[in-house]
Amino acid sequence: MKRLLQELKEYKASSIKAPLFMIGEVGLELSLPTLMAYVIDNGVMKGDMRTAVLMGLVMLVVAFLSLVCGALSAKNASYASAGFVKNLRKAMFENIQRFSFRNVDRYSTAGLITRLMTDTTNVQNAYMMILRMCVRAPMMLILAMVMTFTIHADLAIYFLYALIFLAVALTLITVLSYPVFRRVFRKYDDLNASVQENITNMRVVKAYVKEEAETKKFKSASEKLYEMFCKAEKILVLNGPMMQLAMYACIMAIGWFGAQFVVGGSLTTGELMSMFTYTMQLLMSLMMLSMVFVMVSMSTASAKRIVEVLEETSDIHNPAKPVYEIADGSIRFENVSFDYYTHEFDKDADDAVLRNINLEIASGETIGILGGTGSAKSTLVQLIPRLYDVQKGAVYVGGRNVKEYDLDTLRNEVAMVLQKNVLFSGTIKDNLRWGNDQASDEEMIRACRLAQADEFISRFPDGYDTYIEQGGSNVSGGQKQRLCIARALLKKPKILILDDSTSAVDTKTDALIRKAFREDIPDTTKLIISQRISSIEDADRIVVLNDGEIDGIGTHEELLASNAIYQEIYETQKKGADDDE
Template sequence: MLRRVLKEVKEYKAASVATPIFMIGEVLMETLIPFLMASIIDDGVNAGDIDHIYKVGGLMILAAAIGLAAGMAGGRFGAKASAGLAKNLRESMFNQIQTYSFANIDRFSTAGLVTRLTTDVTNVQMAYQMSLRMMMRAPASMLCAMLMAFSINAELSMIYLVAVLLLGTILFFIIRHATAYFEQAFPKYDALNASIQENVSAIRVVKAYVREEKETDKFHKASENIYKIFVKAENNVIFNAPLMMFTVYTCIILLSWFGAKMIVVDSLTTGELMSLLAYCMNILMSLMMLSMVFVMISMSTASIRRIYEVLNETSEIHNPKHPVTEVADGSIQFKNVEFAYKKDSEEPVLKNINLDIHSGETIGIIGGTGSAKTSLVNLISRLYDVTKGEILVGGKNVKEYDLDSLRNQVSVVLQKNVLFTGTIYDNLRWGNLEATDEECQEACRLACADEFIERFPKKYETHIEQGGNNVSGGQKQRLCIARALLKKPKILILDDSTSAVDTATDAKIRRAFREEIPDTTKLIIAQRISSVQDADRIIVMEEGEVNGFGTHEELLASNEIYREVYESQTKGGGDFDEKGGAA
């Protein structure tokens, strides 16, 4: 898991290697300074040798300058390496998400993916930087200081050794206990981000239903959960600093006490005692640095696991070894198709589907909510794969096609219409990056979108706000239809994509399709029978099965569900979700 994440260091390996080298250089210079200071006191001040003071003092200044330069270089390279790792992680995760099938995306919440791309990556970045700098600096500083201390006086240095072993053991248990709380915290971030995302994206609904207070309360609870978990974790970590300072001052007192006695009996010099006190601070401060690194690593462990889940998730839908890149025509065949969103599902969403749709036909699809209309059409462009059976497009199994080639020829206007920040032209060219202005305008004419675009002051250069919030639902639907038409597909799927359009405009769109793109196979999912009754044939879906398939007249004569809904709608109301039509 850690190895997979560290693969993303890539071009920043040199900076990652340089950082600990410079940190060791800084440590060596810091370790040398107390030794030189002892020489100044013992051989310079006490002996009255001013030349020795100047000479060794100059060496101290040089050592300090080299240490400062090494520390700055280590900081610079450490920041470059950690920021580079974070950049690569985000790019790899984002690119990996782009390869996911709908089934893969269903396993992660949108808020969870956002948290992993932001908060989790930031935690790993900080942990990596601290590991490169402190993880190398602290042990090296501790080891060098310990060796120098033992070379001066082994007896007094035993105080350090006992303190380090005692503190290390206590810190291990503190951090181990805190890690469990940190691992619980990050899923709570997902819940918090989900609350924010839902509230902001639906702020108009929140205000329309005067739900501000309820939403604020929901956000407060999500935020409070994170607060409580971190407080529990910090209640464990909080003992770290006072315990460390208690140990430092205890060591200083013991060194001063026993060191003073040794000076009196001439078994220790004043300079050596000063060096030992300096090394005491080096050793224990290094231990404190290590404890901070371990706390950060314990926090990032949960983040690394969550990032690894995204990077390790592989798409269930992929290209065959020798993919077909040309779709012959818009014919569609379903042969004994079954489909379930989860492999272990007891009951499939679609079952026993057998359909034969000719190229260029207009097919209406109707049925009650939950009858699996959307699931049916999602299989055609391999947004999901069938569980059993096969689907043929242009006479070939969809699994034989190159995914990009198939999806470019099977254009889908999804149930949830999405527009992106940019001009109308920018949004339209999602369907075809090379489309000319004239082609964009022609697609809008077919989708009856030109009617309202021409009324905008900037026309096709009108800026669309995030999510298309500055256009109406019907306008958004028509722009999405125009975007799909620009792909010039062999199959066009409209998943309830005219539900917000008035019946007159709906009729114009269908007439334009019939007259202008007769060779394109059109699948139209709708709740209104008026939207599909002039289709070549109509599929009636019920509980994941095809209940009827025929022309409007044939279904009126033979299909009870279709007839009941038709009568209820023509008599002034009702659709497939009303009583009688939902049977």
């Protein structure tokens, strides 16, 4: 709770006003039965209509003031709870943006979305109930209990018995239901993941005619969630019978014993009427408390999931005195080893993703990187902009350890086109300006010409103002890759990394892109990961990776003469090309 309440910020005042107005409403409301008893005993029973009318008007004023206080309490509670959750979502989203790739790997996308939406909504509903019902119910309970003991202590004792009974029952219900709700929200993550995966890959689903299978999978996940909710509700449903039992027992006790006290003369008719009214108020307070217990049981599980994200700290952060300028695009890997699954690297581990990488790259050099699936090509280049941090050894850019640089400075000077190309909803210009939000039209056109994208953009009716659907679904794979390359070029980086980013373009276009790089950005260091030797054969040097280690470094001709892996890949691709011809 302490961590969550830090996000109240500007809504603290409303959070205080809501319970204060609620206290006013409860106090005014509780005075009404006493006023009613006075009207009955001193007005109606004595035939004094003037007193009855006068006190009746007083009751109307009190009721109106109670209504005003209730409305103001509701307004402030709504404002505070909505604002509180707005701040929670903002804090979570901002913290997620600071996550390193390692942090992101710990959470599923669906799990983060559930926390940002479903879990925060649960907390919002619970917070509103806490501001109103958690103030109203205890206040009503305590004051009504005081009033009943003031009227007749012997009769009021039955309320105390009911209160103890319900307190024990509600505590047991909460303790039993909480673990079930924890499991329920984990199932929500699975259900959201199923929906996200299906909708994102709808074209594949339809291409393989798997609609029915996906529907069955969704139905199965939904039914499991339903079963778990039913299990939780079977526990919570006990709340109703407990309340009914306490309510009717109190009414019967007051009716039976109250009548005897009236006959005995220790209780007036008006006081008995007040006791019945206070009985209903007490029992309604207990009902409200039970509702709060139910909501708190659900929201406690959600709150813990939210705090997990809020307290997740990135394992990659700026140094105390960061460097804000990168001299050039030179890169050096010095005894680098890396493993995704451990923070502290075991120097004796043989199953690390990267092991003992030593590589020096001059500024402006073009380096090709080749290797089989799982040889850690992508992992190697992701260490340069600190998407991951090494556990052993060091990576240097511009002559300095990358851990010395300001993160934004480093990542702005290292443009990376990832293996999975992503475009966002918006125009082509909007997507290109992710690389440089101040880029002029001329700069965008130049970048697109270098990436061989200007030619197909010009054919669109709206040109650079063409709208890109979510995920770039209305452009081809090759067009998407070229737009992503143009976006990276707009950063004017010192280092450009292409992670298998021309796999969907034809060999002619690929050659034109490489030619443009050589002629127009000769001072930019270029690292090109590719499965095709034709994409990297004219590189200054080629690095062959095998199972996380460097197997060979050299030019195309040198590797053909000396490296078995390179020879095998070359022969396989050459044979495939000959067969195609």
